[in-house]
Amino acid sequence: MSSMNPSAGAPDHPVHARRARTGTAAKTSAASTFALVFGVAALICVLTAVLSVVGLVLGIVGVVLGVVGLRMTRRPGVTGRGVAVGGLVLSVLAVVLALVAAAGVTTVFNNQSAVNRLESQVQDLRQNLSD
DSSP: OTTSOTTTTOTTSHHHHHHHHHSSOOEEOHHHHHHHHHHHHHHHHHHTSTTHHHHHHHHHHHHHHHHHHHHHTTSTTEEOHHHHHHHHHHHHHHHHHHHHHHHHHHHHHHOHHHHHHHHHHHHHHHHHHHO
């Protein structure tokens, strides 16, 4: 059976080579895993728009953990580089989207004509509800 897959158990495979050098199984970096978790949570929060501020904070934490996870995967016996990169990408995307949303909200509220239009729409809705 093992002749079908030549890389299974082969000492030149990266994971197996690490196990052979260290004598233990390779471990996934906890920082990498948490970076992915924080990145997904941050992106979900930012996309709900109501929790953009929470998403921004989670995204920043995810970026820091992603960088730490990438550094930890350089050590022998530590895996999780792909997980760290995924968490880093999602966290950066969440931070960028949160900043874009904050800039958009700030622009709308600093534009007096936009605020006036918003107020008139709210008044129109109130009148329609009372009728």
